[in-house]
Amino acid sequence: MDFELTEDQETIRKAVAGLLRDFDDRYWMEKDRDHEFPAEFYDAVARGGWLGLTIPEEYGGHGLGITEASLLLEEVARSGGGMNAASAIHLSIFGMHPVVVHGSEELKRRTLPRIANGDLHVCFGVTEPGAGLDTTSITTYARRDGDHYVVNGRKVWISKALESEKILLLTRTAKVGEVAKRTDGMTLFLTDLDRAHVDIRPIPKMGRNAVTSNELFIDELRVPVEDRVGEEGQGFRYLLDGLNPERMLIAAEALGIGRVALDKAVRYGKERVVFDRPIGMNQGVQFPLADSLARLDAAELVLRKATWLYDHGRPCGREANTAKYLCADAGFTAADRALQTHGGMGYSEEYHVARYFREARLMRIAPISQEMILNYLGSHVLGLPRSY
Amino acid sequence: METKEFVLVRDLLRSFAARFRVGSADDVKPSAGAAAQEALGELGLGELRRSTPPAATVQECALLAEEHGGLPLPTSLLGTVLLAPELLRLLGAPAAPGGTPTIALARDLRFPDASPSPLVAWDSEGADEALCVHPDGTVTAVGLGQAAPSVDLLRAIRTAGPARRVVGRLTLAGQRHWQAYALVVVAAELMGAARSFVGQSVAYARERSQYGRPVGSFQAVQHLLADATVQVEACASATRYAAWCLDHESPERALVAARVAKAEVNRSAVEAVYAGMQVFGGIAQTWEHVAHLYLRKVRVGATVLATTADLLTALAEPEPAAVAVVEAVR
Numbered sequence A: 001m002d003f004e005l006t007e008d009q010e011t012i013r014k015a016v017a018g019l020l021r022d023f024d025d026r027y028w029m030e031k032d033r034d035h036e037f038p039a040e041f042y043d044a045v046a047r048g049g050w051l052g053l054t055i056p057e058e059y060g061g062h063g064l065g066i067t068e069a070s071l072l073l074e075e076v077a078r079s080g081g082g083m084n085a086a087s088a089i090h091l092s093i094f095g096m097h098p099v100v101v102h103g104s105e106e107l108k109r110r111t112l113p114r115i116a117n118g119d120l121h122v123c124f125g126v127t128e129p130g131a132g133l134d135t136t137s138i139t140t141y142a143r144r145d146g147d148h149y150v151v152n153g154r155k156v157w158i159s160k161a162l163e164s165e166k167i168l169l170l171t172r173t174a175k176v177g178e179v180a181k182r183t184d185g186m187t188l189f190l191t192d193l194d195r196a197h198v199d200i201r202p203i204p205k206m207g208r209n210a211v212t213s214n215e216l217f218i219d220e221l222r223v224p225v226e227d228r229v230g231e232e233g234q235g236f237r238y239l240l241d242g243l244n245p246e247r248m249l250i251a252a253e254a255l256g257i258g259r260v261a262l263d264k265a266v267r268y269g270k271e272r273v274v275f276d277r278p279i280g281m282n283q284g285v286q287f288p289l290a291d292s293l294a295r296l297d298a299a300e301l302v303l304r305k306a307t308w309l310y311d312h313g314r315p316c317g318r319e320a321n322t323a324k325y326l327c328a329d330a331g332f333t334a335a336d337r338a339l340q341t342h343g344g345m346g347y348s349e350e351y352h353v354a355r356y357f358r359e360a361r362l363m364r365i366a367p368i369s370q371e372m373i374l375n376y377l378g379s380h381v382l383g384l385p386r387s388y
Numbered sequence B: 001m002e003t004k005e006f007v008l009v010r011d012l013l014r015s016f017a018a019r020f021r022v023g024s025a026d027d028v029k030p031s032a033g034a035a036a037q038e039a040l041g042e043l044g045l046g047e048l049r050r051s052t053p054p055a056a057t058v059q060e061c062a063l064l065a066e067e068h069g070g071l072p073l074p075t076s077l078l079g080t081v082l083l084a085p086e087l088l089r090l091l092g093a094p095a096a097p098g099g100t101p102t103i104a105l106a107r108d109l110r111f112p113d114a115s116p117s118p119l120v121a122w123d124s125e126g127a128d129e130a131l132c133v134h135p136d137g138t139v140t141a142v143g144l145g146q147a148a149p150s151v152d153l154l155r156a157i158r159t160a161g162p163a164r165r166v167v168g169r170l171t172l173a174g175q176r177h178w179q180a181y182a183l184v185v186v187a188a189e190l191m192g193a194a195r196s197f198v199g200q201s202v203a204y205a206r207e208r209s210q211y212g213r214p215v216g217s218f219q220a221v222q223h224l225l226a227d228a229t230v231q232v233e234a235c236a237s238a239t240r241y242a243a244w245c246l247d248h249e250s251p252e253r254a255l256v257a258a259r260v261a262k263a264e265v266n267r268s269a270v271e272a273v274y275a276g277m278q279v280f281g282g283i284a285q286t287w288e289h290v291a292h293l294y295l296r297k298v299r300v301g302a303t304v305l306a307t308t309a310d311l312l313t314a315l316a317e318p319e320p321a322a323v324a325v326v327e328a329v330r
């Protein structure tokens, strides 16, 4: 067994941490407060060449693995940027996986190099008002019309849509009633968010406010056949390919938030003096933080194992799901305790832990809830009967 | 109060709440708060604890606080209607002519301690001064300054000015009664918020459908909500018992029960609201949804007056009565 990062991985971690030093907590506090996309941060990451981390070299990327991507996103979240920072770049880092694996050569040449250099912003459109976790219930429909499809429907929660030129869009090309399996009949596109046919409305939300999440009203959007990813009707299967890595990246982000929240709590526990001694000298304050350290460390190990398995081409569903579950939980608990440790001050934005708390809460719901992870482990790993 | 009479009062508050509840965070505006506070004032509930013996028992006051916590209301029931009048009653002091006091807390929202740190006027909607109970029992009235930012969007807080006058001094028993009473009504409001929010998430679990059936049909969701219900009931029992103690037992006993109740609420009301939010899924992350109003209330509420660490430390101390018995035996 080898628990060391490789030299390259260690270099990546240090380089990213160095790059992010320019974007401190104040920067993120202000972006969050002003609901402003962190363009300077995005540009710095793009200039550093990090956006194309996992995109193959022939399309302008570095062709690195999910281990490196998870280190990058963990570091980004840990810098204090949290989910604001991670969501600004998340999709560029790995979201194009279905395109890399299943897209046509022409589509890849046309889009991937622009993703890698930061020029092309993309968002990911799956969720609908009636289809949250239950993805196969989507109803957004793409009707074939010559060498185009015509798309109508409604999406919700689509992060970064307002700032994006293109969307990776999941549609139905056959209704549920017309296919043998519910997972059939779905088609994936990477296409322009043509504002003449897509009305985009940001949803005001509790946190992670530097990056919008939006409602999309799609009305007669014409999509050229060339923008289809892979074959018609296979979209859901293509997404499944990317699910495990997606879970690992989310896990890495949750871990990063947990780490920075814990750092802040520890610092405050040493500095704040009440009853003539630092509050961190009380077991009531110290133990929850020590417990969070243990939980974060344990969650991190599962995450490292999951990314290692994936990068070695081994099955990793169990580990990927477990990593998301444990990291989301450990990250949220650490943020919750950081808030508690700061007492009344925790609620002041000045101490940043309130922001981490709001973002960490999100990770237990999106993109997949803790309950659905347990459904996966229960039925796919333990072999218990599917409960839903 | 006669049961019939109390039901009448509670129904009055209930219809007030239905009328003035805010639909979302965007409705929390100073003008709306002022209008709602005026309407609350017209209900005359401030008289409930002004006479001796009081017109309403502590148990009844706790039920009203619970009711007020149930809906997102920008009004001050605790500070100006239930807490400050009780303090004046304990002191046998008249209110400042024409004035509406609320109570003053330390800047971190705990009971004021001996340190000279600045105070805030807590739950200050409609108030024009604040009463501060100092650790030696002296009660002073302080003027109000600027609105202070508060994470609990429904609860107005203002900075407090220098002391204007001494209002009186509480005896040791009076101080204990005061602390117990304050802990109980605050705990009751937080518990009311948790109870109501869990109720709303149960309703949502019935109507939101995924995988072709209501999400409430999944055991994971059911158990989450069942656990939350247990947590709310634990809060309710502890709080109601403490309120009963204030009506029937010595202030020492009541203070112990009140500390237990607030410690339970600090933890369980927050957990119950977390569970409710989990059931709402993504929608509870929106600014328009009421979830974060409840979350803010219970999360900040867990630090108001006394944090769990304060309470557990106090509860771990030997009880004064027990100490006396041990010493007598020796």
Ligand SMILES: Cc1cc2nc3c(=O)[nH]c(=O)nc-3n(C[C@H](O)[C@H](O)[C@H](O)COP(=O)(O)OP(=O)(O)OC[C@H]3O[C@@H](n4cnc5c(N)ncnc54)[C@H](O)[C@@H]3O)c2cc1C
Residues within 6 Å of the ligand: A123, A124, A125, A126, A127, A131, A132, A133, A134, A156, A157, A158, A159, A160, A205, A208, A213, A362, A365, A366, A367, A368, A369, A370, A371, A372, A375, A388, B208, B210, B211, B215, B218, B219, B220, B221, B278, B279, B280, B281, B282, B283, B285
């Ligand atoms: C800030 C934010 C950003 C987002 N960004 C994007 C984006 O960019 N693109 C995109 O497509 N989507 C996005 N989403 C949507 C996100 O993926 C969904 O919110 C998530 O999938 C949950 O769906 P839902 O909110 O509809 O919850 P629901 O599916 O309605 O679930 C509600 C509750 O029921 C439980 N439940 C449901 N089914 C079961 C079951 N079978 N067994 C046990 N429990 C169950 C859930 O765990 C949850 O607690 C975003 C969401 C948020 C909040």
